[in-house]
Amino acid sequence: MTELAAAFPVDAAELDRLRARLAGAAAGAGVLDVAYRTVDSPVGELLVAATERGLVRVAFAGEGWDAVLQALAARISPRVLEAPARLDGVARELAEYFEGRRHGFDVALDWQLSAGFRRTVLAHLATDVGYGSTASYAALAAAAGNPRAVRAVGTACATNPIPIVVPCHRIVRSDGGIGNYLGGPAAKATLLALERGQA
Template sequence: MSADSAIETELNREIPAEGAEAASAAALDRAAAEGLVDVAYTVADTPIGGLLLASTERGLVCVSFHDLSGDAALEQIADRVSPRVVELPRKLDAARFELDEFFAGRRRSFEVALDWTLIDGFRRHVLQRLAAEVGYGEVASYGELATVVGKPRAARAVGTAMATNPLPIFVPCHRVVRSGGAIGNYGGGVERKRFLLDLEGASRNH
């Protein structure tokens, strides 16, 4: 074998990357300690599937059904909040703990701080009133919620607010149903909405 080809063969031989993952995790921990992580996320396992939980320094900023939106939710966060989006499960420990309790039937309201960055204007107002007014096990119709926010004719706009809720479950848009009692739509699918209402023991005829 000539010297040239021996050298090139060696230079082209792939170097193992076995240490990269651990070094990566260590680097992200350091980066978080230095305040360089704007959004931390994890995917939590729940009885209704994987939930992507993302949080800023201010609080939980996005919850999404991982099987439906996948990484699109992270791309939206990168675009609208900050591209410094990093997987750091321990930053979501509190939210995950509350979710576990909720799904075990031991929690009726959430205490983690919420960051409303991803929604503003009328929609944010509607969602904030929903979170404050419609408690565990209760339901309200789109029209009733429209009345609560002082716009009784805005049932359709209320529906849009529910559809664009960036914090489902924590902001309980699953508690908003059709005025006739029909279950209505849900971003995570009607099956999940039914599961959540049953979990809460909401009286219903849907």
Template structure:
């Protein structure tokens, strides 16, 4: 079976080793479509099955594919401390409605090294009472790290939740200088 994204492009994937563990990157001809934390073994298999059902066919492992090359380069640069922002075409087809609106605002409006509260992000998209819905949007983010949901925290200063695990969130915030590096 051919594997194609929403616009008929072949979906490709690769796993990139990072300081927070392996990340699965998947792309269509429209851009990066998915980033998955802890992408080894069962997690990788589950993510690829989910992508196949959402995109209409199984993505093909292709670490040298042009659709992934720049994403891989930028991920390495980000974790190497030489890139602060990602400048990649994104395929938003795995998210829609309010969640897409919130994630686009997050990507555009919360810079490297800064954080925003769930309530503030809700206010920015014109839904000031929707802090909990913003949390749901963060949990459904198909493009973590690139669309930096790790930069969203609780208004009382708590770190909040994170789909990649709290230790991963702490490490990303430390990489960006928001938190001190873990002592051990």
């Protein structure tokens, strides 16, 4: 493979053009079910993925992107392709958020990776806990209609497929402790500090 690569070198720009052509052809033929790209952020590089319905996944590097892409292929469709153009709006809104210029997201969301009570919790999270504020797991359980389901709320936050955009980082322990986070405690602290204007 190394000899072949040396015999037919392709620069990064050409590879990007080829990828864009492939993504365009796949979209035109209606065979691009899940598009993905990566974006830089203060909490590390993020993988973002979308279906035609909207943003379906935001993943931290620590989650293992190969595993994330395999899960998307298994749960949604095997037709997964790196197609950055479909996610330009998401990338722009995330950049604005990380620059402190955006306090909420307007991108369409595809909720198919969440169901039942978890989906209810995430819906409340997306609408009830505003930028720069926090709520406890217990408060979110009450808002979701089941005050005793604190542990289930923790599970919903831990399995949130669209972190940052659906802000599970705003949920903290009742004693004020930061609690767990899929992206790690340092990422959670960074996001909370950013929203408080301390980043």
